[in-house]
Amino acid sequence: MIMKIGFIGLGIMGKPMSKNLLKEGYELVVNDNKAEAVAELVAAGATAAANAKEVAQQADVIITMLPNSPHVKAAVLGENGVIEGAKAGAVVIDMSSIAPLASREIYEELAKKGIEMLDAPVSGGEPKAIDGTLSVMVGGKKAVFDQYFDVMKAMAGSVVYTGGIGAGNVTKLANQVIVALNIAAMSEALVLATKAGVDPELVYQAIRGGLAGSTVLDAKAPMVLSRNFKPGFRIELHIKDLANALDTSHGVGAHLPLTAAVMEMMQNLKADGFAAEDHSALARYYEKVANAEVKSGS
Numbered sequence: 001m002i003m004k005i006g007f008i009g010l011g012i013m014g015k016p017m018s019k020n021l022l023k024e025g026y027e028l029v030v031n032d033n034k035a036e037a038v039a040e041l042v043a044a045g046a047t048a049a050a051n052a053k054e055v056a057q058q059a060d061v062i063i064t065m066l067p068n069s070p071h072v073k074a075a076v077l078g079e080n081g082v083i084e085g086a087k088a089g090a091v092v093i094d095m096s097s098i099a100p101l102a103s104r105e106i107y108e109e110l111a112k113k114g115i116e117m118l119d120a121p122v123s124g125g126e127p128k129a130i131d132g133t134l135s136v137m138v139g140g141k142k143a144v145f146d147q148y149f150d151v152m153k154a155m156a157g158s159v160v161y162t163g164g165i166g167a168g169n170v171t172k173l174a175n176q177v178i179v180a181l182n183i184a185a186m187s188e189a190l191v192l193a194t195k196a197g198v199d200p201e202l203v204y205q206a207i208r209g210g211l212a213g214s215t216v217l218d219a220k221a222p223m224v225l226s227r228n229f230k231p232g233f234r235i236e237l238h239i240k241d242l243a244n245a246l247d248t249s250h251g252v253g254a255h256l257p258l259t260a261a262v263m264e265m266m267q268n269l270k271a272d273g274f275a276a277e278d279h280s281a282l283a284r285y286y287e288k289v290a291n292a293e294v295k296s297g298s
Helices: 014-023 035-044 052-058 069-077 100-111 125-131 142-147 149-153 167-195 200-207 215-225 235-252 257-271 279-290
Strands: 004-008 027-031 061-064 091-094 116-119 134-139 156-163
Touching: 004 014, 004 052, 014 027, 014 035, 014 125, 027 035, 027 052, 052 061, 061 069, 069 091, 069 100, 091 100, 100 116, 100 167, 100 235, 116 142, 116 167, 125 134, 134 167, 142 149, 149 156, 156 167, 167 200, 167 215, 167 235, 167 257, 167 279, 200 215, 215 279, 235 257, 235 279, 257 279
Parallel strands: 004 027, 004 061, 061 091, 091 116, 134 156
Antiparallel strands: 116 134
Protein backbone atom coordinates (compact mmCIF):
# COMPACT_ATOMS: atom_id res chain seq x y z
CA MET A 1 0.00 0.00 0.00
CA ILE A 2 1.41 3.41 -1.01
CA MET A 3 1.79 5.82 1.91
CA LYS A 4 -0.26 8.99 1.53
CA ILE A 5 1.62 12.10 2.61
CA GLY A 6 0.20 15.51 3.42
CA PHE A 7 2.36 18.52 2.59
CA ILE A 8 1.58 21.99 3.94
CA GLY A 9 3.67 24.88 2.62
CA LEU A 10 4.66 25.07 -1.05
CA GLY A 11 7.14 27.94 -1.04
CA ILE A 12 10.72 28.17 -2.34
CA MET A 13 11.65 24.99 -0.46
CA GLY A 14 8.37 23.16 -0.03
CA LYS A 15 7.39 23.08 -3.70
CA PRO A 16 10.47 21.23 -4.97
CA MET A 17 10.53 19.00 -1.87
CA SER A 18 6.94 17.91 -2.50
CA LYS A 19 7.71 17.29 -6.18
CA ASN A 20 10.53 14.97 -5.15
CA LEU A 21 8.09 12.96 -3.01
CA LEU A 22 5.86 12.56 -6.06
CA LYS A 23 8.84 11.41 -8.11
CA GLU A 24 9.52 8.74 -5.49
CA GLY A 25 6.00 7.38 -5.94
CA TYR A 26 4.28 8.72 -2.82
CA GLU A 27 0.68 9.90 -2.98
CA LEU A 28 0.48 13.54 -1.96
CA VAL A 29 -2.25 15.86 -0.69
CA VAL A 30 -1.17 19.49 -0.51
CA ASN A 31 -2.21 22.85 0.89
CA ASP A 32 -0.82 26.35 0.54
CA ASN A 33 -2.25 29.87 0.62
CA LYS A 34 -0.96 30.48 -2.92
CA ALA A 35 -3.37 28.92 -5.42
CA GLU A 36 -0.80 28.88 -8.22
CA ALA A 37 1.60 26.75 -6.15
CA VAL A 38 -1.18 24.27 -5.37
CA ALA A 39 -2.20 24.16 -9.05
CA GLU A 40 1.39 23.38 -10.04
CA LEU A 41 1.50 20.41 -7.65
CA VAL A 42 -1.91 19.17 -8.75
CA ALA A 43 -0.65 19.25 -12.35
CA ALA A 44 2.29 17.12 -11.17
CA GLY A 45 -0.04 14.52 -9.64
CA ALA A 46 -0.95 15.74 -6.15
CA THR A 47 -4.41 16.25 -4.68
CA ALA A 48 -5.43 19.63 -3.24
CA ALA A 49 -6.96 20.20 0.19
CA ALA A 50 -8.73 23.35 1.36
CA ASN A 51 -6.92 23.58 4.70
CA ALA A 52 -4.54 21.78 7.05
CA LYS A 53 -7.38 19.86 8.71
CA GLU A 54 -8.39 18.36 5.36
CA VAL A 55 -4.77 17.47 4.64
CA ALA A 56 -4.52 15.61 7.94
CA GLN A 57 -7.80 13.78 7.39
CA GLN A 58 -6.40 12.21 4.22
CA ALA A 59 -2.81 11.48 5.23
CA ASP A 60 -0.82 9.11 7.45
CA VAL A 61 2.08 11.55 7.74
CA ILE A 62 1.80 15.33 7.51
CA ILE A 63 4.83 17.42 6.54
CA THR A 64 4.91 21.14 7.28
CA MET A 65 7.36 23.50 5.56
CA LEU A 66 6.49 27.00 6.75
CA PRO A 67 8.36 30.26 7.50
CA ASN A 68 8.43 30.42 11.32
CA SER A 69 7.03 29.23 14.65
CA PRO A 70 3.70 31.14 14.52
CA HIS A 71 2.91 29.75 11.06
CA VAL A 72 3.59 26.18 12.17
CA LYS A 73 1.55 26.62 15.35
CA ALA A 74 -1.38 28.00 13.34
CA ALA A 75 -1.23 25.22 10.74
CA VAL A 76 -0.89 22.42 13.29
CA LEU A 77 -2.77 23.63 16.39
CA GLY A 78 -5.02 26.41 15.07
CA GLU A 79 -8.56 26.47 13.69
CA ASN A 80 -8.89 23.93 10.84
CA GLY A 81 -5.40 22.79 11.78
CA VAL A 82 -3.71 19.41 11.58
CA ILE A 83 -4.68 18.52 15.15
CA GLU A 84 -8.38 18.70 14.23
CA GLY A 85 -8.05 16.27 11.34
CA ALA A 86 -5.24 13.85 12.17
CA LYS A 87 -5.97 10.38 13.46
CA ALA A 88 -4.28 8.91 16.53
CA GLY A 89 -1.07 7.26 15.34
CA ALA A 90 -0.43 9.83 12.61
CA VAL A 91 2.86 11.72 12.60
CA VAL A 92 3.68 15.34 11.91
CA ILE A 93 7.13 15.98 10.43
CA ASP A 94 7.82 19.68 10.75
CA MET A 95 10.61 20.51 8.31
CA SER A 96 10.39 24.24 8.97
CA SER A 97 13.15 26.05 10.86
CA ILE A 98 11.54 27.25 14.08
CA ALA A 99 12.39 27.83 17.71
CA PRO A 100 13.18 24.58 19.60
CA LEU A 101 10.80 25.60 22.40
CA ALA A 102 7.98 25.96 19.87
CA SER A 103 8.68 22.44 18.58
CA ARG A 104 8.37 21.09 22.11
CA GLU A 105 5.12 22.98 22.73
CA ILE A 106 3.56 21.66 19.52
CA TYR A 107 4.78 18.13 20.29
CA GLU A 108 3.14 18.19 23.72
CA GLU A 109 -0.22 19.29 22.32
CA LEU A 110 -0.14 16.64 19.58
CA ALA A 111 0.82 13.96 22.11
CA LYS A 112 -2.45 14.57 23.96
CA LYS A 113 -4.25 13.37 20.81
CA GLY A 114 -1.94 10.40 20.25
CA ILE A 115 -0.17 12.10 17.32
CA GLU A 116 3.61 11.77 17.02
CA MET A 117 5.97 14.51 15.84
CA LEU A 118 9.49 14.94 14.51
CA ASP A 119 11.21 18.31 14.15
CA ALA A 120 13.26 17.94 10.98
CA PRO A 121 14.58 21.25 9.64
CA VAL A 122 16.63 21.23 6.46
CA SER A 123 19.75 22.90 5.12
CA GLY A 124 20.84 23.42 1.53
CA GLY A 125 18.56 26.08 0.13
CA GLU A 126 16.56 25.99 -3.08
CA PRO A 127 19.18 24.27 -5.29
CA LYS A 128 19.44 21.26 -2.98
CA ALA A 129 15.67 21.20 -2.46
CA ILE A 130 15.30 20.91 -6.24
CA ASP A 131 17.85 18.13 -6.72
CA GLY A 132 16.81 16.26 -3.56
CA THR A 133 20.14 16.54 -1.73
CA LEU A 134 19.10 18.52 1.35
CA SER A 135 20.63 17.87 4.76
CA VAL A 136 17.93 17.01 7.31
CA MET A 137 18.56 17.16 11.06
CA VAL A 138 15.90 15.38 13.06
CA GLY A 139 14.66 15.43 16.65
CA GLY A 140 12.03 13.18 18.24
CA LYS A 141 11.61 9.54 19.19
CA LYS A 142 14.22 7.31 17.52
CA ALA A 143 11.59 4.71 16.62
CA VAL A 144 9.50 7.33 14.78
CA PHE A 145 12.64 8.60 13.02
CA ASP A 146 13.45 5.07 11.86
CA GLN A 147 9.89 4.51 10.63
CA TYR A 148 9.82 7.64 8.48
CA PHE A 149 13.49 7.78 7.47
CA ASP A 150 12.70 6.76 3.88
CA VAL A 151 10.13 9.54 3.51
CA MET A 152 12.68 12.17 4.55
CA LYS A 153 15.44 10.54 2.49
CA ALA A 154 13.27 10.95 -0.62
CA MET A 155 13.96 14.68 -0.36
CA ALA A 156 17.51 14.60 0.97
CA GLY A 157 21.09 13.50 0.60
CA SER A 158 21.59 13.30 4.35
CA VAL A 159 19.10 12.55 7.17
CA VAL A 160 20.65 12.51 10.64
CA TYR A 161 19.03 11.81 14.01
CA THR A 162 20.14 14.39 16.59
CA GLY A 163 18.17 13.56 19.76
CA GLY A 164 14.81 14.24 21.38
CA ILE A 165 12.15 16.67 20.17
CA GLY A 166 13.65 20.12 19.56
CA ALA A 167 17.13 18.75 18.90
CA GLY A 168 16.62 19.06 15.16
CA ASN A 169 15.99 22.78 15.45
CA VAL A 170 18.88 23.30 17.87
CA THR A 171 21.10 21.64 15.25
CA LYS A 172 19.63 23.85 12.51
CA LEU A 173 20.33 26.96 14.58
CA ALA A 174 23.94 25.85 14.94
CA ASN A 175 24.03 25.35 11.18
CA GLN A 176 22.61 28.81 10.51
CA VAL A 177 25.12 30.45 12.84
CA ILE A 178 28.00 28.80 10.98
CA VAL A 179 26.57 29.71 7.55
CA ALA A 180 25.98 33.35 8.52
CA LEU A 181 29.47 33.75 9.96
CA ASN A 182 31.01 32.07 6.92
CA ILE A 183 29.25 34.47 4.55
CA ALA A 184 30.35 37.43 6.67
CA ALA A 185 33.97 36.22 6.69
CA MET A 186 33.87 35.67 2.94
CA SER A 187 32.44 39.14 2.41
CA GLU A 188 35.11 40.76 4.56
CA ALA A 189 37.86 38.97 2.65
CA LEU A 190 36.53 39.75 -0.83
CA VAL A 191 36.04 43.43 0.03
CA LEU A 192 39.59 43.50 1.40
CA ALA A 193 40.90 42.07 -1.88
CA THR A 194 38.87 44.55 -3.91
CA LYS A 195 40.05 47.57 -1.92
CA ALA A 196 43.64 46.33 -2.16
CA GLY A 197 43.39 46.20 -5.95
CA VAL A 198 43.44 42.41 -6.35
CA ASP A 199 40.80 40.65 -8.48
CA PRO A 200 38.46 38.96 -5.95
CA GLU A 201 37.65 36.22 -8.48
CA LEU A 202 41.32 35.22 -8.53
CA VAL A 203 41.49 35.39 -4.74
CA TYR A 204 38.46 33.08 -4.53
CA GLN A 205 39.98 30.60 -7.00
CA ALA A 206 43.29 30.64 -5.09
CA ILE A 207 41.87 29.98 -1.64
CA ARG A 208 38.95 27.63 -2.34
CA GLY A 209 41.15 24.52 -2.36
CA GLY A 210 42.82 25.31 0.96
CA LEU A 211 41.74 25.49 4.57
CA ALA A 212 39.55 28.55 3.86
CA GLY A 213 37.57 26.58 1.28
CA SER A 214 34.03 25.55 2.20
CA THR A 215 30.65 24.64 0.78
CA VAL A 216 29.49 28.13 1.74
CA LEU A 217 32.38 29.76 -0.11
CA ASP A 218 31.74 27.75 -3.28
CA ALA A 219 28.01 28.42 -3.18
CA LYS A 220 28.08 32.13 -2.32
CA ALA A 221 31.28 33.70 -3.67
CA PRO A 222 30.24 33.15 -7.32
CA MET A 223 26.89 34.82 -6.58
CA VAL A 224 28.59 37.91 -5.19
CA LEU A 225 31.15 38.03 -7.99
CA SER A 226 28.42 37.82 -10.65
CA ARG A 227 26.12 40.23 -8.73
CA ASN A 228 23.42 37.56 -8.63
CA PHE A 229 21.44 37.91 -5.42
CA LYS A 230 18.38 35.92 -6.52
CA PRO A 231 17.31 34.23 -3.32
CA GLY A 232 18.05 30.63 -2.58
CA PHE A 233 17.67 31.66 1.05
CA ARG A 234 16.43 35.16 1.80
CA ILE A 235 18.10 37.55 4.23
CA GLU A 236 14.78 38.00 6.06
CA LEU A 237 14.62 34.25 6.73
CA HIS A 238 18.20 34.19 7.99
CA ILE A 239 17.29 37.08 10.32
CA LYS A 240 14.49 34.88 11.66
CA ASP A 241 16.89 31.99 12.26
CA LEU A 242 19.48 34.19 13.98
CA ALA A 243 16.75 35.69 16.16
CA ASN A 244 15.77 32.17 17.21
CA ALA A 245 19.44 31.33 17.83
CA LEU A 246 19.94 34.41 20.00
CA ASP A 247 16.69 33.80 21.92
CA THR A 248 17.72 30.19 22.54
CA SER A 249 21.22 31.25 23.59
CA HIS A 250 19.78 33.61 26.18
CA GLY A 251 17.63 30.81 27.53
CA VAL A 252 20.49 28.33 27.91
CA GLY A 253 23.23 30.77 28.93
CA ALA A 254 25.36 30.66 25.76
CA HIS A 255 27.08 33.81 24.49
CA LEU A 256 26.98 34.42 20.72
CA PRO A 257 28.79 37.72 20.07
CA LEU A 258 29.64 37.00 16.43
CA THR A 259 26.08 35.92 15.69
CA ALA A 260 24.80 39.14 17.26
CA ALA A 261 27.16 41.20 15.09
CA VAL A 262 26.05 39.51 11.86
CA MET A 263 22.41 39.90 12.94
CA GLU A 264 22.96 43.67 13.08
CA MET A 265 24.49 43.63 9.58
CA MET A 266 21.48 41.75 8.22
CA GLN A 267 19.07 44.13 9.99
CA ASN A 268 20.94 47.02 8.33
CA LEU A 269 20.46 45.39 4.92
CA LYS A 270 16.78 44.84 5.66
CA ALA A 271 16.44 48.56 6.46
CA ASP A 272 18.14 49.33 3.12
CA GLY A 273 15.55 47.26 1.24
CA PHE A 274 17.50 44.03 0.65
CA ALA A 275 15.49 41.69 2.90
CA ALA A 276 14.24 39.57 0.00
CA GLU A 277 17.69 39.06 -1.52
CA ASP A 278 19.85 35.99 -1.01
CA HIS A 279 21.90 35.96 2.19
CA SER A 280 25.02 36.24 0.03
CA ALA A 281 23.96 39.90 -0.26
CA LEU A 282 25.52 40.28 3.18
CA ALA A 283 28.48 41.41 1.05
CA ARG A 284 26.49 44.57 0.32
CA TYR A 285 26.94 45.64 3.95
CA TYR A 286 30.73 45.55 3.65
CA GLU A 287 30.62 47.16 0.20
CA LYS A 288 28.58 50.06 1.54
CA VAL A 289 30.99 50.68 4.42
CA ALA A 290 34.06 50.36 2.17
CA ASN A 291 32.55 52.18 -0.84
CA ALA A 292 33.53 49.27 -3.08
CA GLU A 293 31.83 46.63 -5.23
CA VAL A 294 33.04 43.07 -5.32
CA LYS A 295 32.89 41.63 -8.83
CA SER A 296 35.04 39.56 -11.13
CA GLY A 297 37.79 41.63 -12.72
CA SER A 298 37.49 44.44 -10.18
